[in-house]
Amino acid sequence: MAESNRTTEAAELVLCNNEANIYDCNxxxxxxxxxxxxxxxxxxxPVFFTLIMIVGLVGNSLVIYVVVxxxxxxxxxxxxxxxxxTTDILFLVCCVPFxxxxxxxxxWIFGDVMCRLVNYxxxxxxxxxxxxxxxxxxxxxxxxxYPLQSLRHRTPQMALSVCTTIWICSLLLSVPIALxxxxxxxxxxxxxxxxxxxxxxxxxxxxxxxxxxxAVYLLPLITICMCYTFxxxxxxxxxxxxVNGCNQLQTPAERAEAVRTRVSRxxxxxxxxFLLCWGPIQILxxxxxxxxEDVSHSYTLYKLKIWAHCMSYSNSSINPVIYAFMGANFRKxxxxxxxxxxxxxxxxxxxxxxxxxxGLGGFAQITDCLYIGNSKTASDSSVLQSLNITCIIxxxxxxxxxxxxSIDYMQVPISDDPESRLCxxxxxxxxxxQHVSDEHGHVxxxxxxxxxxxxxxxxxxxxxxxxxxxxxxxxxxKSHRPIVRPNSGFWRQxxxxxxxxxxxxxVSMMNSAVGLxxxxxxxxxxxxxxx
Numbered sequence: 001m002a003e004s005n006r007t008t009e010a011a012e013l014v015l016c017n018n019e020a021n022i023y024d025c026n027x028x029x030x031x032x033x034x035x036x037x038x039x040x041x042x043x044x045x046p047v048f049f050t051l052i053m054i055v056g057l058v059g060n061s062l063v064i065y066v067v068v069x070x071x072x073x074x075x076x077x078x079x080x081x082x083x084x085x086t087t088d089i090l091f092l093v094c095c096v097p098f099x100x101x102x103x104x105x106x107x108w109i110f111g112d113v114m115c116r117l118v119n120y121x122x123x124x125x126x127x128x129x130x131x132x133x134x135x136x137x138x139x140x141x142x143x144x145x146y147p148l149q150s151l152r153h154r155t156p157q158m159a160l161s162v163c164t165t166i167w168i169c170s171l172l173l174s175v176p177i178a179l180x181x182x183x184x185x186x187x188x189x190x191x192x193x194x195x196x197x198x199x200x201x202x203x204x205x206x207x208x209x210x211x212x213x214x215a216v217y218l219l220p221l222i223t224i225c226m227c228y229t230f231x232x233x234x235x236x237x238x239x240x241x242x243v244n245g246c247n248q249l250q251t252p253a254e255r256a257e258a259v260r261t262r263v264s265r266x267x268x269x270x271x272x273x274f275l276l277c278w279g280p281i282q283i284l285x286x287x288x289x290x291x292x293e294d295v296s297h298s299y300t301l302y303k304l305k306i307w308a309h310c311m312s313y314s315n316s317s318i319n320p321v322i323y324a325f326m327g328a329n330f331r332k333x334x335x336x337x338x339x340x341x342x343x344x345x346x347x348x349x350x351x352x353x354x355x356x357x358x359g360l361g362g363f364a365q366i367t368d369c370l371y372i373g374n375s376k377t378a379s380d381s382s383v384l385q386s387l388n389i390t391c392i393i394x395x396x397x398x399x400x401x402x403x404x405x406s407i408d409y410m411q412v413p414i415s416d417d418p419e420s421r422l423c424x425x426x427x428x429x430x431x432x433x434q435h436v437s438d439e440h441g442h443v444x445x446x447x448x449x450x451x452x453x454x455x456x457x458x459x460x461x462x463x464x465x466x467x468x469x470x471x472x473x474x475x476x477x478k479s480h481r482p483i484v485r486p487n488s489g490f491w492r493q494x495x496x497x498x499x500x501x502x503x504x505x506x507v508s509m510m511n512s513a514v515g516l517x518x519x520x521x522x523x524x525x526x527x528x529x530x531x
Contacts, residue, residue: 046100048310053096056317060085060092063320066334073368075438079159080136083166087132088316091125094118096313108195112183115195120178123212128170129316130220133274135162141227143439145234150435173215176208209289217282224271269322277315280308363387363450364481367466369437372458372481374450378402390441393429395422395453408436416452418489426460426497434465455484456494463498470498471506474520491518 063085067073098110098118108115139159143150180199186192199205284305363373363383377383378392379402391408394400400409410432414420429445436443447453455477462473477484486494492509495518499505510519 042103045103045306045310049096049100049313052310052313052317053092056088056092056320059317059320060088062334064089070368074156076139076154076156076159077136077438077440079156079163080132080139083163084129084132084136084319087125087129088319090121091129091316092313094121094125099309099313107192108183109193110195115183116178116181119181119195120174123174123177124170127174127216128166130216130278131166131170132163134220134223135166137224137227140439141231143435144231154438206289209285213282213286217278221271221274224274228271273315273318273322277311277318281305281312284308363444363446366458366462366477366480367437369441370433370443370445370458370461372445372450372454372477372484374446375448377450378444378446384444387444388442389444390439391432391436391443393432393443393445393454393457395445395447395457412453412457414453416447416487418487420489421493422453422456422490423493423497425457426493427464429457430461430464433461437465450481451483452486452490455481456486456490458484459486459494460497463494463501469502469506470494471520474507488516488518 064082067078067082095118098114101109110118139154142154177197180197181195182198183193183195184198186194197205199208284301288301288305363371363377365371371377371387371389375396375398378394378400381402381404384392384402384404384407389407391410392400394409394411395414396411397413397415399411403409410429412422412425412429414422414425433443433445445454445458458477459470459473462468462476463470466473468476488509491507495505495507495509498507507518507520509516
């Protein structure tokens with residue numbers, strides 16, 4: 001929360017408490033012949049604020065730009081991150097430049113309207129930032145503890161509604177700042193104008209400061225801690241995954257290890273960042289409001305508040321690093337948006353396993369979160385680690401021969417037979433992939449060869465969650481993995497699935513020299529003879 005009466009405090013404290021102790025409060029020349037001795041704060045703090053502003057504006061702007069330019073990045077989690085970046089940008093623009101002038105100028109020079117508007121917007125953006133952090137925590141809690149329900153209710157439209165509500169509440173709850181903020185004239189080494197608060201009484205002022213402490217800091221912090229406590233408890237429980245008609249159980253110890261490697265670091269960073277950046281300034285504001293005047297106006301408290309303000313402002317420049325660029329999806333999306341600046345890693349396209357030729361070997365990245373490949377890829381722990389795989393979907397009748405605690409396993413026990421009803425798993429697998437994508441995870445979807453079954457389920461996901469037509473989805477997959485070729489039965493199921501979701505078909509089955517095939521294969525089958 002911005003502290004509007006800091007100009008008055010700074011003026012008094014620079015004069016009465018400067019290190020040289022040259023002037024006394026009652027010794028200023030009424031004609032203004034003397035001038036206050038400037039402290040190091042007058043130039044050091046504005047320089048630091050300038051660095052914060054530059055880093056914060058660049059980082060948060062890149063976050064927003066990457067999400068807007070990349071359709072695949074418009075997930076629920078990323079919408080909250082964009083909202084957080086927006087609040088940080090407005091906070092930096094509305095707060096940092098005006099606050100910096102308080103250290104270099106003895107007077108408020110922007111007028112009464114700007115006095116009210118600047119402090120109002122500072123409170124709005126600070127409150128919106130904290131509520132957004134809380135909303136992100138609640139969202140992650142919902143996804144982790146109630147994964148099935150979240151697939152139905154957790155939509156981008158819902159996230160937009162939540163973000164809109166956050167802004168409306170922040171605008172309304174910050175109205176008292178605009179009402180009680182004003183400019184007043186005083187004399188300090190000449191006539192000065194200060195931007196300060198004028199509450200009806202000390203009780204009103206303390207009540208609003210206490211409310212701000214609860215709403216902007218304490219309640220969001222409690223919410224974040226509670227959400228992640230329940231998340232860790234839930235994720236540490238044993239989970240059951242269907243494997244070939246039986247249940248494969250991960251022990252609590254294995255699950256706990258997975259939690260430590262996948263979640264704990266982000267939880268600690270998130271809570272500590274919020275606590276360290278916002279805690280000092282909120283506590284000092286409380287002390288100043290409720291402590292005796294000799295304490296609240298001490299030079300030591302003033303110095304501490306300078307440091308505390310720097311900490312709280314720096315939070316807006318650190319957020320992009322913590323909430324965005326620590327995620328692999330943002331790094332990949334950033335490289336795709338700025339290909340001339342960042343070179344793609346070798347595994348961005350089609351890959352083959354070491355020691356194998358092209359053909360049926362290897363894996364391919366289809367989207368920012370989805371890879372398809374063969375069984376050998378799924379059993380190579382070094383490849384899984386290099387791709388940051390967090391979920392493996394095994395579309396074979398054989399159980400996975402690896403069991404890495406940090407990876408979720410799901411099995412679709414279907415044979416590569418035209419009569420197999422792979423369509424029964426279309427929705428479940430598509431929703432699972434989207435769920436992992438929303439959590440910034442990575443999925444490896446594999447069958448024995450990575451040609452038919454995994455490609456079919458990948459097409460189903462692209463149709464449902466990426467809103468592509470079947471023809472467009474096939475073109476996308478073929479561009480990354482040319483060897484994919486679902487069998488004719490799977491094609492019929494995909495055609496029915498496209499009609500069910502989109503109400504139309506872009507692919508149809510046709511007779512050919514090699515039997516019934518989708519019309520997409522017509523050119524590929526020219527010159528072939530019946531088998």
